[in-house]
Amino acid sequence: MGVRVRPFECWDDFKRYRMEYYRNYLEAKENGSIRWAGSAWAFDPVPAGLGEDVYPLTGEPYGATAAFFRDFSMRALETIERKGAARDLCGYMRNYWGSVAMDRYLLADGAEIEPFPKPDFNFTIHICCTHAKWYHYAAELEGGVPTYAVDISVGPGYLLNDKKIEYVVRQLEDAIQWMEKVTGREYDDELLIRAVENEARSMTLWSKICKLNQNTPAPMEEKSMFSFYVMTLLRRSDEKVVKLYEKLYKEVESRVKRGIGALTQEQFRFVTDNPPPWPFLKVYRYLEENYGAVSVGSIYTFGLGAAWLGMDEKGENWIWEPAPTPEEAGYEIHDRRSALWWTAMFNLKYRASWQHEYSHWIRKQETYQMVKDWKADAIIMHLNRGCELWNMSTLEVRDYLVRNGISVATYEGNMADPREFDEARTFNVIDSFMQSLGIEKLT
Numbered sequence: 001m002g003v004r005v006r007p008f009e010c011w012d013d014f015k016r017y018r019m020e021y022y023r024n025y026l027e028a029k030e031n032g033s034i035r036w037a038g039s040a041w042a043f044d045p046v047p048a049g050l051g052e053d054v055y056p057l058t059g060e061p062y063g064a065t066a067a068f069f070r071d072f073s074m075r076a077l078e079t080i081e082r083k084g085a086a087r088d089l090c091g092y093m094r095n096y097w098g099s100v101a102m103d104r105y106l107l108a109d110g111a112e113i114e115p116f117p118k119p120d121f122n123f124t125i126h127i128c129c130t131h132a133k134w135y136h137y138a139a140e141l142e143g144g145v146p147t148y149a150v151d152i153s154v155g156p157g158y159l160l161n162d163k164k165i166e167y168v169v170r171q172l173e174d175a176i177q178w179m180e181k182v183t184g185r186e187y188d189d190e191l192l193i194r195a196v197e198n199e200a201r202s203m204t205l206w207s208k209i210c211k212l213n214q215n216t217p218a219p220m221e222e223k224s225m226f227s228f229y230v231m232t233l234l235r236r237s238d239e240k241v242v243k244l245y246e247k248l249y250k251e252v253e254s255r256v257k258r259g260i261g262a263l264t265q266e267q268f269r270f271v272t273d274n275p276p277p278w279p280f281l282k283v284y285r286y287l288e289e290n291y292g293a294v295s296v297g298s299i300y301t302f303g304l305g306a307a308w309l310g311m312d313e314k315g316e317n318w319i320w321e322p323a324p325t326p327e328e329a330g331y332e333i334h335d336r337r338s339a340l341w342w343t344a345m346f347n348l349k350y351r352a353s354w355q356h357e358y359s360h361w362i363r364k365q366e367t368y369q370m371v372k373d374w375k376a377d378a379i380i381m382h383l384n385r386g387c388e389l390w391n392m393s394t395l396e397v398r399d400y401l402v403r404n405g406i407s408v409a410t411y412e413g414n415m416a417d418p419r420e421f422d423e424a425r426t427f428n429v430i431d432s433f434m435q436s437l438g439i440e441k442l443t
């Protein structure tokens with residue numbers, strides 16, 4: 001008998017938030033509000049202290065949206081290449097730069113608006129060699145936008161100490177003074193405190209939701225998760241995002257209890273690793289429809305914006321358990337300093353995607369443990385030329401997994417450049433891989 005499936009009740013709520021997010025940024029200046037741009041990993045609770053009418057535009061999700069709309073993406077990529085950008089730079093960044101250079105802004109439904117809305121300031125972090133440079137050059141293209149980047153490259157969370165946290169906290173304290181200067185606004189610590197608490201709740205809730213996908217049948221497939229996880233990257237410090245995740249958590253929990261799955265026939269479970277090829281998400285559909293294969297998650301969707309315990313104290317094993325919120329940890333946030341300390345510590349220690357940059361070993365443990373915990377039959381790895389940071393370690397991880405008895409398939413592509421993906425070849429790779437595992441086509 002097949003598995004019962006049904007659409008997500010909160011689907012439209014997530015969709016609506018995303019539509020409003022890009023529109024709010026666009027229209028902010030009509031009401032005298034503030035808008036800022038920066039990496040999705042920027043400390044987004046920090047600008048929240050400037051007022052309740054502060055609207056961000058995070059670059060990576062914007063780049064992914066642009067890539068999804070292939071025609072727009074092609075024009076953006078070619079525009080920025082004519083200005084001299086190399087094709088091996090970050091795919092998201094090239095889409096973003098191209099969009100600015102064309103002076104065209106994209107809404108979540110693909111509608112194009114002219115001109116590209118210039119931010120009041122750029123505020124970002126720096127962990128891969130792209131982040132700060134991304135916004136320095138964007139600022140130049142926009143005719144001069146004040147830009148501030150926070151260096152977070154202090155090493156993995158299990159080796160974190162007070163000195164390293166302090167290094168980041170001091171940069172955030174300076175950033176607040178800088179924001180007051182560039183916006184002319186007085187900073188409100190109460191808003192910061194609320195935003196820091198919301199950030200932790202959003203990130204931890206998303207980890208709890210991901211954990212529920214360890215069940216069989218899986219209540220979610222990864223293509224749907226792409227629409228859910230992104231809230232942790234758009235504006236996780238927003239109370240509305242916390243509410244969305246609370247609603248989703250209840251719904252996924254209820255799906256598990258009632259045995260509602262993502263596919264009518266779950267014949268095969270796999271996980272993935274890197275950002276997907278956004279213009280070719282049909283790879284997931286192909287696997288579902290032809291093989292009853294469900295992607296139950298990835299290092300990317302689980303690790304980018306969620307908070308996990310991560311490596312144990314000895315740096316030996318990875319633990320996929322949700323990190324504690326300030327309340328659960330018994331930590332009281334009562335002023336600017338304690339708020340900045342928490343957000344710095346929380347992100348440096350528990351943000352999964354800030355850990356594996358420092359060693360192949362971490363990425364190996366993280367991936368191996370995900371395959372085991374989510375009961376996956378295999379991993380399908382995207383050798384993604386669009387992101388130098390996330391593609392680091394990929395082949396070492398592949399070897400490690402194979403040596404430890406895990407079935408692995410790899411395909412080449414680019415998360416955000418449609419010219420670097422061979423659809424027919426990828427489907428061939430999938431078919432050969434499934435054949436080698438003895439998985440029959442459904443029809």
Ligand code: SF4
Nearest residue numbers: 090128130387388389
């Ligand atoms: S190269 Fe990767 S990690 Fe760096 S900014 Fe681009 S997407 Fe992010």
